[in-house]
Amino acid sequence: MRCDDVQGLLEDYEAGELNGEPRRLVKQHLADCAECARLLGLLTAERAFLQENVRRREPPGALRQALDEALAAWERPVPTRRLTPGDLVRVAALVLCVVGIASLVWLFRSPEAPEPREEEQPAISADEELEDLLGEIALLTAEVDALTSRPVLWDDQMGRFPRLTAEINRSQEHLVQQDREAVAALTLAAARLREDAGDQAGSQARRDFVLAHMPDTLVAQTLILTKERSQP
Amino acid sequence: MLRDEAELIRQCCYGDVEARAALVDAHQALVYSLAWHMLANEEEVQDVFQTVFLSLFQYLDRIDPERGARAWLRRTTLNECFDRIKARSRRPARAENAAPVSTLDTPVLAAQKREVGRALRVALDALSPQYRATVVLHYMEGLKYTEIAEALDVSIETVRSRLKRARAELRKGLRKYY
Numbered sequence: 001m002r003c004d005d006v007q008g009l010l011e012d013y014e015a016g017e018l019n020g021e022p023r024r025l026v027k028q029h030l031a032d033c034a035e036c037a038r039l040l041g042l043l044t045a046e047r048a049f050l051q052e053n054v055r056r057r058e059p060p061g062a063l064r065q066a067l068d069e070a071l072a073a074w075e076r077p078v079p080t081r082r083l084t085p086g087d088l089v090r091v092a093a094l095v096l097c098v099v100g101i102a103s104l105v106w107l108f109r110s111p112e113a114p115e116p117r118e119e120e121q122p123a124i125s126a127d128e129e130l131e132d133l134l135g136e137i138a139l140l141t142a143e144v145d146a147l148t149s150r151p152v153l154w155d156d157q158m159g160r161f162p163r164l165t166a167e168i169n170r171s172q173e174h175l176v177q178q179d180r181e182a183v184a185a186l187t188l189a190a191a192r193l194r195e196d197a198g199d200q201a202g203s204q205a206r207r208d209f210v211l212a213h214m215p216d217t218l219v220a221q222t223l224i225l226t227k228e229r230s231q232p
Numbered sequence: 233m234l235r236d237e238a239e240l241i242r243q244c245c246y247g248d249v250e251a252r253a254a255l256v257d258a259h260q261a262l263v264y265s266l267a268w269h270m271l272a273n274e275e276e277v278q279d280v281f282q283t284v285f286l287s288l289f290q291y292l293d294r295i296d297p298e299r300g301a302r303a304w305l306r307r308t309t310l311n312e313c314f315d316r317i318k319a320r321s322r323r324p325a326r327a328e329n330a331a332p333v334s335t336l337d338t339p340v341l342a343a344q345k346r347e348v349g350r351a352l353r354v355a356l357d358a359l360s361p362q363y364r365a366t367v368v369l370h371y372m373e374g375l376k377y378t379e380i381a382e383a384l385d386v387s388i389e390t391v392r393s394r395l396k397r398a399r400a401e402l403r404k405g406l407r408k409y410y
Contacts, residue, residue, distance in 0.1 A: 066282065070286060
């Protein structure tokens with residue numbers, strides 16, 4: 001093989017993509033040609049460089065934590081998966097095992113012991129819980145209003161202490177954002193309580209709120225998807 | 233490994249929280265790294281990371297457990313990246329974390345590595361998204377031409393040609409360091 005032909009195949013050879021007779025011929029040529037061997041060395045070094053710089057990295061811990069929290073908070077129905085023959089065999093084997101074990105347990109059962117009396121738990125009133133939520137929403141909303149109605153003093157001070165004022169504004173915006181998110185979460189919870197109590201208006205209120213205030217979020221999309229799938 | 237993952241996927245479909253965490257553990261580096269090398273923007277990378285995994289568990293019932301989730305994750309991550317690249321205007325690449333500097337490196341060597349890493353980042357960013365994806369899949373994931381062709385839905389010849397041209401472009405960008 002000539003050097004021109006070999007050099008045209010060197011990248012595939014170096015990548016392990018050359019097989020059979022072409023690979024054998026290139027390998028044979030490289031044993032006798034210093035120049036082609038040198039070019040192969042450069043390609044190998046280039047690969048090592050790229051692999052070192054274009055490599056896997058672990059996500060930051062905070063990102064993984066945020067994903068875990070989003071998954072934990074995400075409500076979705078269990079998807080119905082297509083059954084495969086393997087699944088049917090596994091289910092049949094499991095049923096046989098359960099029947100067998102249950103039979104053995106029944107045959108060798110001990111005399112029945114008296115069942116313990118269940119203590120009555122105090123029922124949590126849904127109305128009380130809803131009232132608490134609405135109270136908390138009102139408090140947070142008032143706090144948001146107070147924070148966003150900044151005194152004129154701060155605007156006047158902007159010229160005298162711009163960095164300090166900017167820092168205070170940023171902190172305030174952060175607090176306002178946190179409170180707004182809390183209000184949104186609590187409002188959703190309140191609407192859900194109403195819905196659970198059979199108040200259809202609560203269900204509609206929940207959907208309207210999510211669509212109005214959080215339309216682009218995955219939470220909004222999954223809530224709508226969950227609702228659609230649960231409808232007959 | 234594939235057998236264990238098949239079981240993990242089945243368990244996830246039945247709502248097993250631990251199986252879900254294990255599935256994320258197995259593939260989080262793939263999704264994050266692929267997005268990082270494609271986008272070079274931490275905010276967008278984190279958005280892709282969240283979107284891809286939430287989509288995974290939303291559509292898990294459509295994945296064949298015996299085939300595993302890797303190929304689906306790879307393709308979905310790339311599609312998310314392609315969409316974002318198409319939508320955004322060009323921004324300068326952030327190369328602060330590009331260089332694999334070791335604590336054993338001397339200050340001069342560490343500085344050199346950072347400089348070269350930054351240059352590679354810029355050169356990589358200058359490639360078209362499809363060429364960049366080909367390079368990342370080949371060098372980061374170690375995929376063969378046939379596997380890259382399947383991941384990008386192109387022919388093997390296209391993969392070979394793109395890799396060849398991408399390497400030429402990267403060399404041009406890094407010429408001063410060779």
